Amino acid sequence: MEVGLAGKTKTSYMYLDLDSEIISKAKDIKLLLTDCDGVLTDAGVYYSNLGEELKRFSHRDGMGVERLKKLANIETGIITGENSNIVNKRARKLGINECHCNIGDKYSKFLEIIERKKIHPLQVAYIGDDTNDLELMKHVGISACPADAFSRIIEIADIVVDNKGGHGAFRDFAEILIECRLK
Secondary structure, eight states, rough: OEOOOGGGGOOOOOGOOOOOOHHHHHHOOOEEEEEEETSSOOOOOOOTTOOOOOOOOOOHHHHHHHHHHHHHHEEEEEOOOOOEEEEEEEEHTTTOOEEEEOSOOOOHHHHHHHHTTTOGGGGGEEOOSSGGGGGTTTSSEEEEOOTTSOHHHHOOOEEEESSOOOTHHHHHHHHHHHHHHHH
């Protein structure tokens, strides 16, 4: 375990050393919600000469979605401010049914999801990287962010994972939840 920015504990799932409160909370998680740009992607966007938008996703993060479901029975959902068919295609490929694009108020969408699924806010984990994730992160059981998240997000996150967005940050958090569930 090493100390990251703003004195936050950075935890690698390979060297898991979380306090008992986080481990206990992780055992109750039923849904992991994630932002897309800056978590599942590196926050970059590419445009071709024809105006085609491209995003880069990590296959390792995709494996994290699969492992969460298989090993810990935790569903994954995406809430993003972007209106992107690319995100919808990625979600379908990964079997993610909760994919919400073009969301201006992520916290309100979160409330709608937990009401529909009849789960408590503390049964949800969230990983985000920027100011539009802040309010939602304050109301979940466990919050996390990539190593390269906005400084205010790093300050409030329960866990700052080792990897950057689009480079395994989601997978890091997924593996932490899986390991806590198996303890």
